Amino acid sequence: MRKFLSISLFLLVLHTTYYDLTIGTLASHPVVSVVDKPIEKEAEPFIIYQVQAGDTVLSLVEKANGTVPVSIDKIVHDFETLNNTPPTHIQIGKEYRIPTY
Template identity: 45%
Template sequence: MKRIGTFFIILVILYSTYYDLTIGTLPNGLSQTATPSQPEEVPELEVEETIVEEFEPFREITVEPGHTVLSIVEHMHEGPISASIQEIVHDFQTLNGGTKPEEIQIGNTYLFPVYY
């Protein structure tokens, strides 16, 4: 009986791992929910565009509650971004004097890279 129980536990673990890797369990915003809900209001970003000689263009943006470096960069671009996450993080740190993305503070203004 223990062998059958162990077999089913292993089967459930394997299936859940397969499901998580192929379909995923975290919401990604691409699927529709069963009941339509009110869209969350996202505050508009204050944007100023400037060009620096060493870098791609960047925008100066004040961080609002709930924003991350990646969410702000994705919001600035309408389509897919031509840079990897590592490039975005590196460019952000370079533009902001070594400030790490996890150290940004609400209400402060930072420079965010723009990719074409």
């Protein structure tokens, strides 16, 4: 039984090594090439949202950006800078500027 487990473990390690080297487990990123184009005007650094019940600043940033691309500390700082209000004091029905990244 011990010999069977040793051989099974060895085959598992061999298989995972082969899989990692040939296919890989990390998502590959597409190659981005630089193309000479005129510089477009940057989008606004924020989107205005009206707060609904259950919304948080983090959930609104996820709606605006799809994912959370920066640290939560930066989101809090940017929200406070745009709105002069701490994220803990948002109110339902009011509109706030949500930073985009």
